Amino acid sequence: MRGEKRRADILKAALSLFNARGTQPVSTNHIAAELGISVGNLYWHFSDKESIVRDLYAEQQRKSEGVWRPLAEERNAIDLVVAGLRRTFAIAWEYRFLYRELAPLSRADPQLRKLHLACRERRREELVAFQTSLVQLGVLRLPSDESSLARLSDLSWMITLFWLPHVDLRDGTLTKRAVLEGARAVLALYVPYAAKEHVQAFLVALERAGEEA
Amino acid sequence: MRGEKRRADILKAALSLFNARGTQPVSTNHIAAELGISVGNLYWHFSDKESIVRDLYAEQQRKSEGVWRPLAEERNAIDLVVAGLRRTFAIAWEYRFLYRELAPLSRADPQLRKLHLACRERRREELVAFQTSLVQLGVLRLPSDESSLARLSDLSWMITLFWLPHVDLRDGTLTKRAVLEGARAVLALYVPYAAKEHVQAFLVALERAGEEA
Numbered sequence: 001m002r003g004e005k006r007r008a009d010i011l012k013a014a015l016s017l018f019n020a021r022g023t024q025p026v027s028t029n030h031i032a033a034e035l036g037i038s039v040g041n042l043y044w045h046f047s048d049k050e051s052i053v054r055d056l057y058a059e060q061q062r063k064s065e066g067v068w069r070p071l072a073e074e075r076n077a078i079d080l081v082v083a084g085l086r087r088t089f090a091i092a093w094e095y096r097f098l099y100r101e102l103a104p105l106s107r108a109d110p111q112l113r114k115l116h117l118a119c120r121e122r123r124r125e126e127l128v129a130f131q132t133s134l135v136q137l138g139v140l141r142l143p144s145d146e147s148s149l150a151r152l153s154d155l156s157w158m159i160t161l162f163w164l165p166h167v168d169l170r171d172g173t174l175t176k177r178a179v180l181e182g183a184r185a186v187l188a189l190y191v192p193y194a195a196k197e198h199v200q201a202f203l204v205a206l207e208r209a210g211e212e213a
Numbered sequence: 214m215r216g217e218k219r220r221a222d223i224l225k226a227a228l229s230l231f232n233a234r235g236t237q238p239v240s241t242n243h244i245a246a247e248l249g250i251s252v253g254n255l256y257w258h259f260s261d262k263e264s265i266v267r268d269l270y271a272e273q274q275r276k277s278e279g280v281w282r283p284l285a286e287e288r289n290a291i292d293l294v295v296a297g298l299r300r301t302f303a304i305a306w307e308y309r310f311l312y313r314e315l316a317p318l319s320r321a322d323p324q325l326r327k328l329h330l331a332c333r334e335r336r337r338e339e340l341v342a343f344q345t346s347l348v349q350l351g352v353l354r355l356p357s358d359e360s361s362l363a364r365l366s367d368l369s370w371m372i373t374l375f376w377l378p379h380v381d382l383r384d385g386t387l388t389k390r391a392v393l394e395g396a397r398a399v400l401a402l403y404v405p406y407a408a409k410e411h412v413q414a415f416l417v418a419l420e421r422a423g424e425e426a
Binding site for chain 2: 103151154155158159161162163165166169170184185188189191192203206
């Protein structure tokens, strides 16, 4: 039990350091020092910094799992789109070092790369299944079905992935507020595909998304 | 005159090598060899690889200048949006190495960084001025004027900037067709803001954009 707690503490301290400074300047020594433990103690739990990064990636993926589930009924559909987007960008903020560094990290660590490719596939399938259910329930109405749906999911995927680097480049810094604004950016993509009777509800959600972000 | 021609040939050969292999593995020796000239001859025109990159960046910026000009009348407005987007992504394809590498390149070369920051500011101003004219002409109708316009231009800017890395990551390769598809992705952003009488024209343009890409 104490081992489990220590392990969780190490991940938490590492996440906070990686988010603040990036992974490169943070060593296992820094992480141990942050917790006031010996680096030997840390190595008892993790063989190296890479395995800490992989564990954090797996943690982030566990939280992302099931954010998008196919809907069974039209009721509350738009609220559920908004809730899913909020959750998505809250996770992005929590694990922001991954959104900044995943490309170089997975080039440097083949194990992470393999893990990432498998997870990415599952996340995209979940997203497409969710969006397909919106079409089947008549919340979205797509002109030429499959290709429009593929474009919508491709674009919402892209914005989710690149929103943080974009904000970083644009503002020279990342704030929680600016990251959560990503939810509204993705929500706007749904509007052109909304069935007539839902357009107004999407527009209202779009306005509200901003107020509360 | 022959000096001008040689200089242009060097830039052209460098662009083609950078696009194919990335800037890192390509040396001034490689560029000279590609043209069958001595590296001494190349150095007479360019002091180093960085100055070639900066010249290519400046060339790309000259082509981008004025792609977006404020419209004076409503007629053909949507066609001009489409034409501007096509031009934008055609330039992105032509100078694709810049879209892949601008962040690391400008971190490594302060001169390029300075040039880029100044140009980026002007390009964004042009885009905002163009989009503002669409609002003034009634082609777009924005709910809470300034903030919606800021969001539209921010998001269209973001997709233009990150479309190539996105396609690269998604497909594992860049094709001209996939890059030009970016025009449609940005066009879709305008639809939620289209004035009622223009929605249909935007949707038609959206369908057509795909056929011709």
